[in-house]
Amino acid sequence: MSDEKGRIFREAWIAGVNAHYPGEPKPGYIAPWEDTPDWERASAAAVYQQVQDFIEATAGSASKLTREQKGRFVALCWTGQIYKHFADPKPAYVADWVDMPEWQRETDSNIFERIENETAPRTA
Numbered sequence: 001m002s003d004e005k006g007r008i009f010r011e012a013w014i015a016g017v018n019a020h021y022p023g024e025p026k027p028g029y030i031a032p033w034e035d036t037p038d039w040e041r042a043s044a045a046a047v048y049q050q051v052q053d054f055i056e057a058t059a060g061s062a063s064k065l066t067r068e069q070k071g072r073f074v075a076l077c078w079t080g081q082i083y084k085h086f087a088d089p090k091p092a093y094v095a096d097w098v099d100m101p102e103w104q105r106e107t108d109s110n111i112f113e114r115i116e117n118e119t120a121p122r123t124a
Contacts, residue, residue: 005052006045007033012114013044016107043081050077051115063116070116071109072097078108 010033017029033041051074055062065073075097082093097105 002045002049003041005048006041008114008118009044009048009111010036010041012111013107015114016110017103019110020103020106022103039085043078043085046081047074047077047111048115051112052119055116055119060120067109067113068097068105070112071105074108074111075100075105 014030017025021029036044054073062070079094082089086093100108
C-alpha cells in the first residue's frame with residue numbers, strides 16, 4: 001500500500017508541475033515513478049501517509065482548511081523528509097512557504113486535495 005500511496009503522490013506532483021510550472025520543467029520534476037530515486041519514493045509515501053492521517057484525525061474536517069493551508073501542510077511534511085534524507089540540504093529544498101515559487105505552492109495544494117479525494121470515502 002505504501003508504494004501505491006507514493007505513486008499517487010507522485011502522480012499529483014507531476015500533474016501539478018505540468019499545470020503550474022512556467023515553461024519547460026526539469027526532467028527530474030516529471031520523471032515517472034520508476035525513474036524516481038528511492039529516497040524520493042519513500043518521502044512521497046511518507047508525506048501521503050502524514051496527510052491522510054491528518055485528514056482522518058480531523059474526521060474529514062481538514063477539508064475546511066484554505067487551499068494555502070493545505071499546501072503549507074504538504075510543504076512542511078516534505079521539508080521534514082528532506083531533512084531526514086539530507087544532512088545539509090540546499091536552502092531551496094527547505095524553503096519556507098513564502099519563499100517557494102508559486103508553481104510549487106500550487107502543486108503542493110493540489111497534492112493535498114488529491115490525497116483528500118482519495119481519503120474522503122473513509123472519512124465520510
